[in-house]
Amino acid sequence: MQSLTGKTALITGAGRGIGRALAHKLAEEGVHVGLVGRTSANVENVAEELKRYEVKAVSAQADVSDRDAVQAAIKQIKDGLGSVDILINNAGIGKYGRFMDLSEDDWRYVWEVNVMGVYHVTQAVLPDMIERQAGDIVNISSTSGVRGTEGSSAYSATKFALHGLTESLMREMRRENIRVQAITPSKVITDFTAENNLSDGSEDNEHFMQAEDLADVVVSQLKLHPRMFVKNTELWATNPK
Numbered sequence: 410m411q412s413l414t415g416k417t418a419l420i421t422g423a424g425r426g427i428g429r430a431l432a433h434k435l436a437e438e439g440v441h442v443g444l445v446g447r448t449s450a451n452v453e454n455v456a457e458e459l460k461r462y463e464v465k466a467v468s469a470q471a472d473v474s475d476r477d478a479v480q481a482a483i484k485q486i487k488d489g490l491g492s493v494d495i496l497i498n499n500a501g502i503g504k505y506g507r508f509m510d511l512s513e514d515d516w517r518y519v520w521e522v523n524v525m526g527v528y529h530v531t532q533a534v535l536p537d538m539i540e541r542q543a544g545d546i547v548n549i550s551s552t553s554g555v556r557g558t559e560g561s562s563a564y565s566a567t568k569f570a571l572h573g574l575t576e577s578l579m580r581e582m583r584r585e586n587i588r589v590q591a592i593t594p595s596k597v598i599t600d601f602t603a604e605n606n607l608s609d610g611s612e613d614n615e616h617f618m619q620a621e622d623l624a625d626v627v628v629s630q631l632k633l634h635p636r637m638f639v640k641n642t643e644l645w646a647t648n649p650k
C-alpha cells in the first residue's frame with residue numbers, strides 16, 4: 410500500500426454527490442484537491458468545507474463539455490496546486506426516456522458531457538503525467554455501461570463508450586506507469602437518483618450505496634502499490650429493497 414498524503418487530485422463534478430464525497434475522503438487522506446464543476450457556488454462550498462482538513466483546495470468553474478472552459482479551469486487548478494497526480498473523471502449527467510422519446514438535443518448533450526467531457530479533461534491533464542511517468546486516472550462509469558436497460562439508451566451508450574475509452578487508454582498508459590481504471594457503480598443515493606426519478610419512493614435509501622461508500626472504494630484502490638491496479642470495479646448494493 411502507498412500513502413496518498415501530499416498528492417494532488419483533480420475531481421470533476423465535485424460540487425455535489427459522489428464528487429463531493431470523493432473530495433472529502435481524499436482530503437482526509439492528506440490529498441490536495443482541485444474541484445471542477447458546472448456551478449461555481451457548489452464547488453466553492455465544497456472548497457470551503459475542505460478547510461477543516463490540512464490540505465489545499467482550489468475550485469474552478471467549467472462545463473466539461475466546453476473544451477476551452479476546461480483548459481482554463483485546469484490551468485487555474487494547476488496554478489494553485491501544481492501538477493495533478495490523480496484525475497477523477499466523475500462529472501456526468503443522466504438522460505432517461507424511451508428511445509423514440511428522447512430528443513436529439515438530449516442525446517447530443519449527454520454524449521458531450523459524459524464522453525467528450527472525459528476526453529477534454531484527460532487530454533489536458535495527461536501530458537504532465539506522461540512526463541512524470543506516474544499518475545492515476547479514475548473514470549466513474551455505471552452498471553448502465555455494461556448492461557442496457559429500458560429507457561437508458563442514451564445514458565448507456567455514453568457509459569459503454571466510457572468503458573471502451575478507459576480500457577484503450579489503460580493499455581496505452583500502463584507502459585508510462587499511469588494506472589487507468591473504471592469504477593462501475595449501480596445505484597448510489599445522490600441528487601442524480603432523485604432528479605432522474607430512479608427511485609419509486611417505496612425503497613429504503615439506507616439499503617442502497619451511498620456516495621461515501623463509493624469514495625471509500627476509490628481511496629483504497631488508489632492506495633494499492635503503484636505496480637498494480639484493478640481495471641474495473643463493479644459495485645453492487647448487498648440487499649437493496
Ligand SMILES: NC(=O)c1ccc[n+]([C@@H]2O[C@H](COP(=O)([O-])OP(=O)(O)OC[C@H]3O[C@@H](n4cnc5c(N)ncnc54)[C@H](OP(=O)(O)O)[C@@H]3O)[C@@H](O)[C@H]2O)c1
Nearest residue numbers: 422424425426427447448472473500501551596597599601
Ligand atoms: N447516482 C447514481 O446512482 C450513479 C450510478 C452510477 C454512476 N453514476 C455516475 O456518477 C457520477 C456522479 O454522479 P452523482 O450521482 O454524484 O450525480 P449528481 O449528484 O447529479 O452530481 C453531479 C455533479 O457533476 C456536476 N456536473 C454535471 N454536469 C456537468 C458538466 N457538464 N460539467 C461539469 N460538471 C458537471 C454537477 O454540477 P452542478 O453542481 O452544477 O449540478 C454535480 O456537481 C456521474 O458520472 C454518474 O453518471 C451515478
